Amino acid sequence: MHSWQPKFVPNYGGRFPKASHTQREEEILKNRKLTCQNRNLVFLVIIGLLNTMVA
Secondary structure (H helix, E strand, O other), rough: OOOHHHHHHEEEEEEOHHHHHHHHHHHHHHHHHHHHHHHHHHHHHHHHHHHHHHH
């Protein structure tokens, strides 16, 4: 009943595909962060313009 090998082998075998997959995910996350930063910048500019128009 004490079989450690079936638990160990899938984890070891699954490492390599996950490594390339996580690199792709990191690229996607970087792109998302950049778009979020751009959105925040545009939002701040619009708020600034509205504030100058109101004042």
